[in-house]
Amino acid sequence: MVRFAVILALTTFAQAQNLTYNHPVPDPLTLADGQPVKDAATWTTKRRPELMALFEDKVYGKTPSGHTDIRVMPPLVDLKALKGKAVRKQVTIYFSDRNDGPLMQVLLYLPPGNTKVPVFVGLNFNGNQTVNADPGILMNEVWSTDELDPKKRLHLQADERTRGTNAAAWQVEKILAHGYGLASIYYYDIEPDFVGGLPMSARMLFPEPEKWSALGVWAWGLSRALDHLLTDSRIDPKRIGLIGHSRLGKAALWAAAQDTRFSLVISNESGKGGASLLKRGFGETIDHLNGAFPHWFNPAYKEFTGHPEKLPVDGNELLALIAPRPLYVASAAEDLGSDPKGEFLSAVNAGRVYGLLGRKGLGITQMPMVDQPVMHDIGYHVRSGKHDVTEFDWDQYLTFADMHWREKR
Ligand code: GCU
Numbered sequence: 001m002v003r004f005a006v007i008l009a010l011t012t013f014a015q016a017q018n019l020t021y022n023h024p025v026p027d028p029l030t031l032a033d034g035q036p037v038k039d040a041a042t043w044t045t046k047r048r049p050e051l052m053a054l055f056e057d058k059v060y061g062k063t064p065s066g067h068t069d070i071r072v073m074p075p076l077v078d079l080k081a082l083k084g085k086a087v088r089k090q091v092t093i094y095f096s097d098r099n100d101g102p103l104m105q106v107l108l109y110l111p112p113g114n115t116k117v118p119v120f121v122g123l124n125f126n127g128n129q130t131v132n133a134d135p136g137i138l139m140n141e142v143w144s145t146d147e148l149d150p151k152k153r154l155h156l157q158a159d160e161r162t163r164g165t166n167a168a169a170w171q172v173e174k175i176l177a178h179g180y181g182l183a184s185i186y187y188y189d190i191e192p193d194f195v196g197g198l199p200m201s202a203r204m205l206f207p208e209p210e211k212w213s214a215l216g217v218w219a220w221g222l223s224r225a226l227d228h229l230l231t232d233s234r235i236d237p238k239r240i241g242l243i244g245h246s247r248l249g250k251a252a253l254w255a256a257a258q259d260t261r262f263s264l265v266i267s268n269e270s271g272k273g274g275a276s277l278l279k280r281g282f283g284e285t286i287d288h289l290n291g292a293f294p295h296w297f298n299p300a301y302k303e304f305t306g307h308p309e310k311l312p313v314d315g316n317e318l319l320a321l322i323a324p325r326p327l328y329v330a331s332a333a334e335d336l337g338s339d340p341k342g343e344f345l346s347a348v349n350a351g352r353v354y355g356l357l358g359r360k361g362l363g364i365t366q367m368p369m370v371d372q373p374v375m376h377d378i379g380y381h382v383r384s385g386k387h388d389v390t391e392f393d394w395d396q397y398l399t400f401a402d403m404h405w406r407e408k409r
Pocket of ligand 1: 246272
């Protein structure tokens with residue numbers, strides 16, 4: 001882990017641009033039997049299912065079919081939240097018939113009015129109360145992260161002082177002013193993110209939970225949130241976009257690959273194990289992913305520690321599974337662990353599948369300048385600065401959503 005950090009610290013963004021591939025990148029348009037995919041029907045009926053099965057078997061585990069005894073509680077509604085600029089709805093969703101079992105709280109903001117609106121949905125890192133300083137947000141129970149022994153970790157009511165601490169990454173007021181809604185869920189509700197978190201996970205409600213993964217169940221939770229959002233008459237079911245940052249970007253991409261009801265997808269610096277190319281041999285390694293976060297991926301993924309060349313899939317194919325839906329991939333220049341160029345090349349490569357399906361991928365093959373977004377059916381930018389979600393990022397996502405959602409009204 002130390003070696004990984006030192007190598008990255010010694011490598012500049014400019015050097016990372018010149019790196020050539022370490023290992024060949026797998027081709028989304030070649031079938032397992034070696035035949036090329038030449039038409040949309042072959043992609044849809046043969047190649048896409050092949051790739052889905054590979055990601056299930058080798059990376060995230062197979063999502064169990066069937067839902068648990070999900071119970072949705074009556075929502076807590078405030079029609080005049082944020083000084084009248086928002087309708088706030090909060091709903092607790094129990095994943096089983098047990099009140100002490102796993103549950104998630106969905107925080108939803110909508111612009112006031114009666115019209116149907118598009119909505120972004122995404123998991124948050126530190127509790128719903130961090131998404132905005134709004135005093136009406138119910139406090140999540142959060143897990144303390146200062147205790148290394150998982151058995152000693154505490155599940156506590158969040159601290160009042162954490163209200164709004166991640167507001168810059170969520171831009172609630174800006175999204176609402178744009179006419180869009182936002183739903184957010186604390187990802188630890190679905191599975192706490194530490195080794196030893198499995199007993200508290202929604203995975204426990206299914207047989208063989210250890211064969212699945214934390215990323216898999218976070219993706220599952222996003223689909224359960226979507227089930228609920230689709231029951232809200234204010235939300236346009238055809239315009240529900242999914243956003244995720246970093247590990248939650250990995251979860252968002254896998255959720256959208258499996259659940260095509262998500263009609264637009266944003267990967268904000270999802271990095272390796274997400275949008276980026278592991279085979280490029282720059283940035284975070286599969287060894288680091290498996291060593292530091294063994295619970296994120298399924299047991300089969302561990303077989304590729306030290307052998308990324310043997311992994312039959314890569315980020316370009318995960319992105320290809322989103323096609324033909326609008327997809328935005330964003331990097332940050334100083335986020336070398338995610339390997340911005342690896343994310344860019346992955347998006348370029350996935351664009352070939354968009355082309356086959358009659359869409360326009362990125363439309364460029366040279367990495368754009370920092371802070372210069374490119375948008376077609378795939379969008380991309382590399383923002384100056386660090387690993388984060390910023391107002392600049394949201395400005396691009398809203399423009400991209402306008403491009404795709406406004407034309408469908
Ligand atoms: C770590 C991890 C990344 C991940 C990131 C995050 O840095 O190595 O793979 O994307 O955490 O989720 O912030």
